[in-house]
Amino acid sequence: MNLRWIGKPIPRQDAWTKVTGEARYMSDLSMPNMLWGRVLRSPHPHALIKSLDISEAVACPGVVTVLTHHDVPGLNAYGIVVQDQPVLCSDKVRFVGDAVAVLAAESKEAAAHALELIKVEYELLPGVFDPEVAMQQSSPAIHAKGNVLRHSKVHHGDVEAAFADSAVVVEREYRTSRPISAFLETEGGMAMFGADGVLTVYCGAQYPDRDVIQVARALGLERDKVRMVSSLVGGGFGGKDEITVQIYLALLALNTKRPVKLVLSREESMVTGWKKHPMIVRMKTGASIDGTLLAHEVSIISDTGAYASLGGTILHSAMEHCSGPYRVPNVKVEGHCVYTNNSISGAMRGFGVNQVTFAMETQMDILAEELGLDRLDIRLKNGLKDGDKGALGSLLVTAMGPVQTLQAAGQTELWSQRETYKAEPSRPWKKRGVGLAAAIKGCGLGFRMPDFGAASVELLPSGFFRVRVGCPEIGQGNTIAFAQMAAEVLGCSVDQVEVVTGDTGETPDSGTSTASRSIYVAGNAIIDAATKVVELVEQGISARLVVDVEEVELGEAEVRAGDAILSYLDVAALLLQNGQTCYASGRFDAPKATEEVPSVYGLPHLVFGTNAHVALVEVDTMTGQVEVLRISAVSDAGRVINLQGLEGQSEGGAVMGMGYALTEDIIIDQGMVRTLNFNNYIIPTAMDTPPISTTVVEVVEKTGPFGAKGVGEVVCISITPAITNAIYDAVKVRVTELPATIERVLAGLQDG
Amino acid sequence: MERERICFTLNNSPVEIHCHPGERLVDVLREQLDLTGTKEGCGQGECGACTVLLDGRAVNSCLVLIGQVAERSVLTIEGLAAGGKLDPLQTAFVTEGAVQCGYCTPGMIISAKALLMEKQNPTEAEIKEAIAGNLCRCTGYIKIIKAVQTAASARLEG
Numbered sequence: 001m002n003l004r005w006i007g008k009p010i011p012r013q014d015a016w017t018k019v020t021g022e023a024r025y026m027s028d029l030s031m032p033n034m035l036w037g038r039v040l041r042s043p044h045p046h047a048l049i050k051s052l053d054i055s056e057a058v059a060c061p062g063v064v065t066v067l068t069h070h071d072v073p074g075l076n077a078y079g080i081v082v083q084d085q086p087v088l089c090s091d092k093v094r095f096v097g098d099a100v101a102v103l104a105a106e107s108k109e110a111a112a113h114a115l116e117l118i119k120v121e122y123e124l125l126p127g128v129f130d131p132e133v134a135m136q137q138s139s140p141a142i143h144a145k146g147n148v149l150r151h152s153k154v155h156h157g158d159v160e161a162a163f164a165d166s167a168v169v170v171e172r173e174y175r176t177s178r179p180i181s182a183f184l185e186t187e188g189g190m191a192m193f194g195a196d197g198v199l200t201v202y203c204g205a206q207y208p209d210r211d212v213i214q215v216a217r218a219l220g221l222e223r224d225k226v227r228m229v230s231s232l233v234g235g236g237f238g239g240k241d242e243i244t245v246q247i248y249l250a251l252l253a254l255n256t257k258r259p260v261k262l263v264l265s266r267e268e269s270m271v272t273g274w275k276k277h278p279m280i281v282r283m284k285t286g287a288s289i290d291g292t293l294l295a296h297e298v299s300i301i302s303d304t305g306a307y308a309s310l311g312g313t314i315l316h317s318a319m320e321h322c323s324g325p326y327r328v329p330n331v332k333v334e335g336h337c338v339y340t341n342n343s344i345s346g347a348m349r350g351f352g353v354n355q356v357t358f359a360m361e362t363q364m365d366i367l368a369e370e371l372g373l374d375r376l377d378i379r380l381k382n383g384l385k386d387g388d389k390g391a392l393g394s395l396l397v398t399a400m401g402p403v404q405t406l407q408a409a410g411q412t413e414l415w416s417q418r419e420t421y422k423a424e425p426s427r428p429w430k431k432r433g434v435g436l437a438a439a440i441k442g443c444g445l446g447f448r449m450p451d452f453g454a455a456s457v458e459l460l461p462s463g464f465f466r467v468r469v470g471c472p473e474i475g476q477g478n479t480i481a482f483a484q485m486a487a488e489v490l491g492c493s494v495d496q497v498e499v500v501t502g503d504t505g506e507t508p509d510s511g512t513s514t515a516s517r518s519i520y521v522a523g524n525a526i527i528d529a530a531t532k533v534v535e536l537v538e539q540g541i542s543a544r545l546v547v548d549v550e551e552v553e554l555g556e557a558e559v560r561a562g563d564a565i566l567s568y569l570d571v572a573a574l575l576l577q578n579g580q581t582c583y584a585s586g587r588f589d590a591p592k593a594t595e596e597v598p599s600v601y602g603l604p605h606l607v608f609g610t611n612a613h614v615a616l617v618e619v620d621t622m623t624g625q626v627e628v629l630r631i632s633a634v635s636d637a638g639r640v641i642n643l644q645g646l647e648g649q650s651e652g653g654a655v656m657g658m659g660y661a662l663t664e665d666i667i668i669d670q671g672m673v674r675t676l677n678f679n680n681y682i683i684p685t686a687m688d689t690p691p692i693s694t695t696v697v698e699v700v701e702k703t704g705p706f707g708a709k710g711v712g713e714v715v716c717i718s719i720t721p722a723i724t725n726a727i728y729d730a731v732k733v734r735v736t737e738l739p740a741t742i743e744r745v746l747a748g749l750q751d752g
Numbered sequence: 753m754e755r756e757r758i759c760f761t762l763n764n765s766p767v768e769i770h771c772h773p774g775e776r777l778v779d780v781l782r783e784q785l786d787l788t789g790t791k792e793g794c795g796q797g798e799c800g801a802c803t804v805l806l807d808g809r810a811v812n813s814c815l816v817l818i819g820q821v822a823e824r825s826v827l828t829i830e831g832l833a834a835g836g837k838l839d840p841l842q843t844a845f846v847t848e849g850a851v852q853c854g855y856c857t858p859g860m861i862i863s864a865k866a867l868l869m870e871k872q873n874p875t876e877a878e879i880k881e882a883i884a885g886n887l888c889r890c891t892g893y894i895k896i897i898k899a900v901q902t903a904a905s906a907r908l909e910g
Contacts, residue, residue, distance in 0.1 A: 009849070011849060012846075012851065015851040015854065019843075021858050024788060025791075030783070183853070184855040184856050184888070185853070185855045234791070235855060235890060474853065475854065475890050645849070647895070651895065652890045655893065677798055678794050684893075685883075685884050685886075685893075686883045686893040687881065689893040692892060692894055
């Protein structure tokens with residue numbers, strides 16, 4: 001394929017207004033006559049609401065409206081899969097931060113003051129904070145239907161017989177932490193009614209079309225009376241996939257008929273935002289003497305907190321990826337997703353795969369050590385290939401990259417020269433180690449959920465092409481990739497293409513900007529639409545200028561038609577003024593597996609991206625402090641659309657996964673969140689960031705646009721076990737609980 | 753709240769505003785003066801998204817009260833492109849791919865600007881230290897550090 005734009009490191013178009021401060025995020029917007037909204041939240045993790053008195057708050061000067069559950073006109077609940085989270089709690093609160101009332105006032109100060117005047121009488125209930133306790137029948141029920149949201153089992157092959165045949169069996173328990181997306185822009189935005197009676201909610205989010213459904217359902221409005229504008233987003237990472245403040249904004253605008261703004265404080269965001277599920281993962285893995293994996297038995301208990309959101313789906317994703325990027329013929333996996341009175345867990349970059357990959361990649365290192373095998377060799381021996389079966393027994397029929405990716409990781413200087421890198425620690429009491437790990441992550445929504453891309457491409461009177469896609473730009477850079485893919489098909493330069501995303505009034509529903517899917521599905525839809533527009537332009541010019549269609553050719557800055565050369569402005573004038581449409585919509589329905597995995601809803605995925613990481617760490621044996629000195633990442637994204645964007649994902653993902661390995665954890669003590677801001681929720685800074693190199697392995701996916709897969713999540717997964725495996729390589733401390741804090745590593749050193 | 757007249761220099765032009773001197777600089781910039789390039793990420797000086805230059809030094813505008821800037825000079829991201837010409841830092845952030853969601857970008861560029869006003873050719877360690885108070889969740893900082901180096905080189909050559 002001779003490609004003009006695909007793969008090039010073209011700087012993103014949207015960066016220009018971001019560096020000047022002109023770019024307006026939804027939380028930057030304001031209007032004349034605008035009110036300020038606030039949310040009253042429960043201070044208790046589990047309690048009955050006995051009474052609710054808003055009279056003093058209503059009478060407070062500057063207060064325009066105070067709303068409770070009585071004022072939710074439609075369904076007083078939301079949730080992507082299960083609608084079990086009240087918009088405003090009526091009888092019971094289930095976590096610290098549960099919403100009880102919302103109000104709007106003339107100023108931020110008046111809103112804050114009025115919040116203190118709302119009187120809520122609670123009757124405290126015993127809280128349940130340990131998911132294993134919550135699973136017991138005798139535990140207090142958080143929801144009427146019980147505390148187990150999802151219980152699923154899959155068994156294929158004969159695990160017992162395969163364990164009996166194994167030369168070595170490794171059995172360990174792993175516990176993972178509760179990190180949060182910690183996007184720099186907290187949840188917030190503005191809502192207002194237009195003259196046409198349409199309620200527009202401006203709120204940074206990952207799926208505006210679904211937000212319309214959830215807002216309209218809660219407000220009892222027709223969907224066509226609600227418009228959602230979601231781009232730009234100051235970071236998403238999954239944490240803006242579910243409803244955040246959209247319904248509060250809409251309720252307040254509905255009741256006041258004035259523009260209302262509401263932006264969460266960082267503390268409110270830390271308490272109420274969606275966290276990655278903490279999981280208890282028990283793994284028993286058997287292998288033959290040569291390291292061939294034979295049997296794998298896995299139990300996962302996932303703490304989804306007070307409400308469901310995507311908890312069940314995330315559990316299933318964890319189950320599907322429970323053998324990491326490796327082939328195991330006999331697998332038995334059982335998962336429980338459990339309600340607790342902890343804060344809510346939901347989607348966060350990796351969708352359940354980070355947790356099980358950390359466990360599996362630690363198992364692989366232990367197996368290698370017990371069998372006396374090289375850590376890379378055992379991985380290469382078991383790496384998944386096209387035609388293998390995945391962990392749940394489904395056939396993998398698309399381009400699988402584990403072997404190629406691991407081979408490239410083995411060729412990195414950091415791995416091949418690891419003994420040299422380890423030889424000279426910076427201080428005599430420090431020790432260095434190198435770790436290796438790999439991961440796969442399914443792209444898209446799996447077997448059951450509708451998984452489609454939609455886009456339109458249009459030649460504008462200005463001579464520019466406009467591409468419209470529903471999937472919002474959440475920072476990942478899908479807009480520049482969309483522009484490159486459109487330009488590649490159209491033949492014009494990338495500068496000739498404008499991209500609009502994430503506005504239900506403007507853009508076709510193209511699904512979520514999640515699940516490493518937007519380039520895959522929307523890219524294919526753009527190719528479809530752009531191909532049609534090329535035909536429209538060629539045929540139109542051919543008819544107007546009376547030349548053969550074959551003689552019309554769209555070029556970078558101009559269109560050639562026989563002997564004539566026209567600018568795109570001329571082309572637009574010639575065609576549009578004569579009433580010809582130069583607009584086409586495109587659609588792509590993601591292919592599905594031929595059969596569903598029995599007993600787990602919605603699996604398998606069909607397309608997988610792969611990543612491998614090599615990490616060099618230095619451990620201070622006096623303090624337990626771990627410093628990451630160097631990272632080599634190997635990325636299989638299929639065909640790379642934008643190299644600069646891929647590197648950006650790779651570097652950002654590695655640093656996020658490093659935070660997961662070493663520092664990040666929302667600490668909850670009896671339901672109370674203790675990490676309320678960046679003073680004690682520690683994300684990596686520039687000082688913590690080591691040099692990161694990214695090697696690209698293009699295992700081209702034939703169903704992907706130009707061969708691309710998704711990459712947004714898989715880049716942040718294997719780095720975590722690469723770091724913890726490096727810690728073991730340095731000081732023989734096996735990390736089985738995340739994060740590997742100074743205290744835990746030091747305790748390990750002292751035990752050793 | 754008692755309002756006062758407060759005069760200061762903002763983006764190289766004199767301004768006069770009427771507000772309570774105890775209001776935070778970040779709020780006055782964003783809500784009264786509609787300069788929303790300065791972002792708020794944490795409200796307690798941990799993330800650096802609200803960084804502005806106060807008399808040439810990088811400060812968190814969420815920790816500065818408007819009364820404290822009287823008769824002083826404030827430069828925000830909107831004032832960085834003098835006469836419409838982008839600062840080399842702004843250009844380098846775009847070309848090096850240092851911008852993803854972009855929410856940290858204004859504060860990051862302002863912190864880097866403060867560094868380059870002090871040191872023409874900073875080392876990588878000096879760059880990392882200068883932006884250590886600016887959190888970024890998207891990029892992993894690698895391309896941000898590269899952009900500051902590129903801008904420093906461009907200034908030296910230019």
